[in-house]
Amino acid sequence: MKPTPQEPRLPTRDEYYDLENRLEWTPKYVSEEELFPVDMTGVPNLPIDVWAELYDAPYKVTYREYVKNQKEKDQKVFSVRDAGIRAELVKKLDSTYHQGAFCFHITAVPIPEYTAAIAEIRMARFAKAGEWRNLATFGSMDEVRHAQLQILLSHDNVTVNPKFAFAHKMFWTDGWLPIAARSFFDDTITGTTAIEFALLTTFAFETGFTNLQFIAYAAMANKANDFVFSTATQSIQTDESRHAQIGHPVLKTFTDVTKLSEELQKKV
Ligand SMILES: [Fe+2]
Ligand SMILES: [Fe+2]
16 A cells, blocks of 8 residues: 655644754864853853754744734734824922932943843854854844933933933943943943853842842832833743753753763763
């Protein structure tokens, strides 16, 4: 009997995810060390095969899903912002909230967000696992969105108080806070290898600080009737919680490798 030919079928979403994220190439003209210099990738310098095998992110999103989600988030934020401008919301907010906590956040955060975009792009090029590079590509687009959105919201407030212009100015002044912040962000973001940034910023700082700050700020803005900032902050926080998880599998890869080498040593 003739075998019935199998109907060709498209891969399922999960099959496609693995195909997309585990796709690697074999370099012929350069060595692995030249393709991923240790000064950019970081230490410990594990082989690419180990990363490809062990790096497994908890938050799995395809490019198509990412674009759809981000488009919906931006549509929501920009329609709420339009409503806020029409209602002259900034003139009606409590001045302690508006000139205090809100002003501090919206002027201090945009430039670090932009530096985070640079470091995410560094991981998108020099991280040694495909899934890590793809998630970092989304992360860099997230951070550009956060920088631009928060500079725009600062600009909406400049007519009420000129100190909102510090969203642009702050990191080019020599106050004690900008000096300390520049030094901190140079160490943890702009001057890091892919591995250092994944551990220092995405694993430690974004999990322990950014996510908590954005959730608290969204709640506070809501209480102060600032529905524009509350919506914007929620839309940013949901990005942060996704790319904050880039660093967890980096740490897990190191512990898995350590466990494996200890087991091997016991057998020898
Ligand atoms: Fe961000
Ligand atoms: Fe971030």
